Ligand SMILES: Nc1nc2c(ncn2[C@@H]2O[C@H](COP(=O)(O)OP(=O)(O)O)[C@@H](O)[C@H]2O)c(=O)[nH]1
């Protein structure tokens with residue numbers, strides 16, 4: 001049975017510019033607690049003016065189920081990996097955003113997951129391809145799950161500029177949570 005007064009800790013991860021801060025800004029707007037600083041990485045990401053150095057954070061109540069989700073977006077740059085460990089502790093779930101405009105976007109995440117999952121309490125993961133244009137999204141045939149070693153990761157597409165889409169990711173994750181708790 002799912003704890004109806006539960007507080008859950010959710011980590012949002014993904015490479016630089018995959019849309020982590022945007023996802024939380026979409027949900028929380030000006031209320032988002034953010035630690036963005038001027039971006040000092042390669043200039044190939046011309047639209048990237050700031051980058052998250054510690055975290056973005058906000059709390060949201062789930063519709064329909066009385067669970068409060070504490071959402072933490074961790075920094076994408078590997079030089080801030082120490083924050084992955086600090087923020088990953090006691091996490092109940094992980095959302096990985098992928099910039100679908102990168103070459104072989106899904107292949108790149110396995111190495112990345114190997115570095116993050118060991119810090120988490122849970123291996124519940126939703127992987128979401130972001131930044132697809134609507135036509136690409138409509139024509140894409142994705143399997144519902146992705147294998148990572150012995151793990152089964154829920155796979156989907158998203159547009160994190162739309163609050164309904166970010167909520168859909170949270171619903172997928174909480175559905176997976178409820179399913180594993182009932183098993
Ligand atoms: N086309 C498109 N651009 C996006 C989307 N989400 C974020 N972006 C843009 O991608 C850039 C990086 O986003 P940001 O949220 O800062 O990435 P982060 O490094 O993962 O926190 C920004 O310029 C966003 O406006 C999306 O769903 N579609």
Ligand SMILES: [Mg+2]
Pocket residue numbers: 020021022051052
């Ligand atoms: Mg960010």
